[in-house]
Amino acid sequence: MIKITNLKELNHSTTALLLVCMVMTAFTRLCHAAEGNVLLTQLQTFNNNNAGTGQPVVPWLTVAVRNLGINTVDVALERAESIAGFVAKPEQVGYIAFPDALDSRFISSQDSSILLKTMRLGVAGWTNICTAVDISSRDTILIASQSSRNGSDGGWVRRCHSNDSLFGLGIDEDTSQDAERNHVYEQVSLVTFSKPFSAHFDSGDTSWKMEAGQLSAVSTFNHPAFNHIQFKQQYEVPPVVVILPGSAGPAPVSVRIKNVTNTGFDMRLMEPAGTDDLHVAQIVHYLALTPGIHKLADGTVIEAGIKSIQNLQSGTGIDGTRSWNRIQFQQSQPQTPHQQDKMSTADAARFLTQASFGPTDESIRQLTQLGRYQDWVQQQMELDTNHQLQPTQAYWLKNCPLNEDGDLINSVTEIADTWEASMGRHNLWWQTVLNGKDQLRQRVAFALSQIFVVSDKPQMLENSQFGMASYYDTLLNNAFGNYRNLLEDVTLHPVMGLYLGMLRNQKADPERNIRADENYAREVLQLFSIGVHRLNLDGTLALEDGQPVINYDQKTVQEFARVFTGWNYADVDWEEWIGDGSRVLPMQAVEKFHDRGSKQLLDGFEIPAGQTARVDLEAALDNIFNHPNVGPFISKQLIQRLVTSNPTPAYVERVASVFNDNGSGVRGDLAAVISAILLDTEARNGHKTLPAFGKLKEPLLRLTHLYRAFDLQPTRKEGSFWEHDSCGRGEYPAYVMGDSWSDLSSLGGEIGQAMLHAPSVFNFYRPDYSPAGLAGTNGLVAPEFQLATENFVVNTANLLNYTLFWAEPVTTVNEEGLSWLDFSQIRDLATNTENLLNYLDRVLLNGSMSGQLRAIIKQHLDNPDFQNHDDIQLDKIRDAIALIIISPEYLIQK
Template identity: 20%
Template sequence: MLIDYTPKRKKPNKDDSGYRQPKKLTKRPKQPVIKTHAFITGSPKAAATPPNLIHRILTKMAYGPNSDDVAHINQLPGATDHAKVMAYIDEQLNPDTINDAACEQRLTGANGFNTLHKTRQQLYQQHFRKADGDTYEWSVFTRPTREVSLATILRGIHSRRQLKEMMADFWHNHFNISNDSYGVQPMFVHYDRDVIRPNVLGNFREMLYQVTCSTCMLIYLNNGSNRASAPNENYAREVMELHTLGADNYFGHMDWQDVPIDGQGYRSGYVEADVMAMARALTGWSFSGADWWDFQNGNIATGLFLYRDDWHDTGTKRVLGEEFYYTSANPQQDLNQILDLLAQHPGTNRFLAEKLCRRFISDEPNTTIIDAVANTLQQNWQAPDQIKLAMETLLKSNDFLTTWAEKIKRPFERIIGALRQIKYTFEFNPNNEHSGWHFWDIFVTGHQPFYWASPNGYPDVKSHWLGTSSLVGTWKLIQRMAHRHEDYDGNKPILNQVLAETFIGLPNPNDHTATQLVNFWYEKIIGTMPDNSTHNHLADFMASKDCANPVVGNHNDVIDLNDNSWPDKNQDRLYDMVATIFFTPEFIYR
């Protein structure tokens, strides 16, 4: 199945997103108990009952718990849940030590993934430009990005390196590139595999450099054609506004000498002149294939990073009050020194800390934890594991461990969390038409990874994700996956392990009552027992005997789950009851 991409690139309005003009954060008093936040979807609802600690951290630092991960944490060293959780955090902060071979085996050529291991040059020459400069047909052109999209779904469900997957999502949004932008599609494997993923817990300065040199970013924000004769400020502006210092530190057209100096001796923000100097420093940073001459006189473009000295502005650049010089002996020196300044700047590290805390803790995190994470980032800005150290500060803080329901899951997180719980068994083969159906099902929720058009990335605040279209689109997909999945011939095979998980959790058939089934699955999914009202509604449904004319039976009658005959349809009722739990507000909390 081919995915229809419409090339587009729109400069975002600075008022479009909470990222562009972040709300000023104020210090809130520390709470001695777990903090929860109730959100409203139609009618007021009481604050959420916090789930157990293991469930809580798996929902916040992973795509959600499943029985395997819960069992794994319970067998880790430690006499208490807190000790076991600390051991799990340490484990997740070192993803290379986690054996994820079973997940990666799903992403091989044998399963239809033919581009994930191609080199950057192979991607360009086999999917983007032919030797004569012509582009490939659309199905070949878009194949790499389709495979990355399916691999992201698959890893979210099956990977044991769950924190790495969450961090990959975070950094993809931070350095956002829309797959609707023409030219990104054939090179996106390189961006995901070589630029983002190796650096998610590494060093920010290194990742910033790799992004700057990547074919995808050079195309997306037009820096591949940036020349001294006509500097293009598009990427330069986003480097400062979105990737490093942040919009809060922008002082507009103020004279650079009037920008206040902070307590560490840095200019506290940037001005328009800094953006233009940055654009000049970025001239000549391009790739093979960005220029017409790259295909003339027998030349064959490679798609690799290419510094073009004859395009580079060799004048002095002043950024944040400091001057940077070009030298022919080291022609990329000026930009690299500017990247050093931006990476170590207190404003950059606080901006990153705010975003990390917003992602993992709360829409409005305490200034205390922001300060702690920012300090870790800045003090270790040259360390190869800088981000890992910052995440350790964040994940082991009381703010992370004790808050609950101050965030909600965005649609992709709800979908993957549900599929992890039911152990969804679909094989995401790019050659399988139904794999493409999953893509479009997620697309209609408004949260298909890598498809936010503007460079600021998907919003990360509750208010954006409570719209009816997003909620309904998400729920429809989860309901189908938690029940049955139509195949090519119109059959509806079971692609989950709801029944198997039920028999494992409740091995005694006499326990298969509406009451027991509701309690088992609700606690498994939500991490706590349902309140009486929720329990009774779910149990009434589970105890209904006739699917055509349902009449509520006794909640304590045994239900034969080996029988799915008409009219009771016992197994179908179980699937639907489980899907209904995924529709509760409690499931959306994180």
């Protein structure tokens, strides 16, 4: 049995982790169900060395791997952080692919039965955590290779700890650029043999050989030269050799080999540049295998090969082109049966957590019946949109038919914009996200509202609630449209014009010492499109001379500011009337105030002089839209809002590629981008393969999830829904949550988040926020943790529990009534604790409830005290939900 445990306590004030993963019995986060291959790699040659005698090797190389799939894998030489050294000649990369999650046996030449197991697991950085593999026998041979390249500084896997029965793995890093050896989690392929062996297989006309064992890698203090190793048996052709370096010595180290022959090979411990290359002796584990495609008696297919590769990957701060070489496996591993299974309710619930405002029993059932995610996405994209403005206005008109002068309002265009519509706007949003069918569009618009941020915190927009509703409609309308149109509609919306100052922005007037307002120019570049620094397609920083490259400078901002001059409310005259105009109609150009000079925009693009405001604007937005950063910049943030805080670069690249070309040559197709995000293998399977996959649930999404799962019912009140005097009185429905949370429109101060109510254009949290503690130490970002302050954490929990425990069903018009959750569907279930927990597991935890959590809740629900309650079922339901929604495994969406 193999078990993964964490060994080292962090030198940090965090609780120690216990990572337990038992192969073949239960899979937890670090382990995963079988899927495709594991892959071992090793450089077989030592063709490049520009270093002088006695100097560390340059270029110092290992093997980089990513996109390990069923049929293919990307491989490159990894130069990591070491600056020096040119790869003049290709190196031979040896690779061995096994089926994943293997549990197989074969007989060795010594007539022993050898147990062969494989798995993929997440391994932490060298100075972060030593991820330990708890082995059953001290004889076990473990070979491992890194199978992802999440960290920008390269890295390779190494033993980080060993004693008789514990065996740790860590991702080591070279120190050529800096002293740190922190590293984000990487996926590692691990192959274990129960003891050292050599084996000879004959199957029909093919014969092949394999051996594994321990070797002594000698100290380079005493033996700077390569040391010769003899195989246990003679091979017909030189085998592929893979080695896992040991844990000894304070400096980073890997193992290089060369001169692999039928009888043996040369081996040496190799420290990277930045060290003295003097390393102490250590035990290393090795595997050697005849190249080719082989079958074990039980049908297990093993593929070993050698590929000549010169493609290079380098670490942060290293210049040079980067490329990958794709290896095509000759023999695909058969897909494991579960991949062909029909969608489980757990799969459906997970998907709906990402693509809607929370799964419900009904939406889970509908999706599983539909059977395919893409069909659901397609259906959703074709649904009618639940807009904000029109129903809010209509509702207002019905309730408040008179204007300030007491005259009858004839049409919605005559309704004055006001802060008094705030409750209506929020109420409508809650109705829509809780009950609306167009869940995906609403969820995407919500995500976009956190990128293209406007906020009604400033007074001018607090007084413009219909304008806010109209802005939200702009996001809804463009959610599955083209990014270029979205950018233009947002730019010309008067609410954005007010928020970031493009409205009534005028050309420079030297007489009056006036310059164009730079606010919108700066933020549209920095936050809505390309960001400050140049990015690679995979969302990582692009470097030149080892340093980030800025996309624009102050001059560029000034030039864009001049583009965005001469725009005013559509319905008022610039000079005669400076008061309020329409907060709904797109801004209109007033040429007199537009700067008609030439402008130099991004990447040397120039707008000629003498053009109109509209022509300039179109050209400038095209210039932004076609910048290569937009794809990765926007894609990554959408992934973070919907799926996971720390997408792998490969995931970002796949989505950004779709942004750049939807397959029909169209750039910026957001429908295609959203599909790519949700249908990606990482979105669907990341929780099984990536140790830090997922995100902290946003406070608002915690609310919507619970309210949807148990169909929150508005209370019915007597009086006026609007706070406006002229509005009629009557009966109206409202979401009322408690004493201090009078309604769902005033949550911002309590839980830190409300619709279009961020503290600034930088949203409720920043996409790169990384909290101190485990997330920070592991190089993870976790934006939503910026809201996890003590007061918000407590208030959010109390708000949810207040409704859960205090709100009773009220069907009459009632001033005291609270909005209540409807448990009538599950009352009967609650007579059986297991049935109740199964239901809650499905709708709240995507069927991933841990055995431990289940046991704790079950023990509580089985407490005989419940027999004294008036309503046993209801109280059990409430307690079980309260305990689930405060649990960390619920709070992290995976």
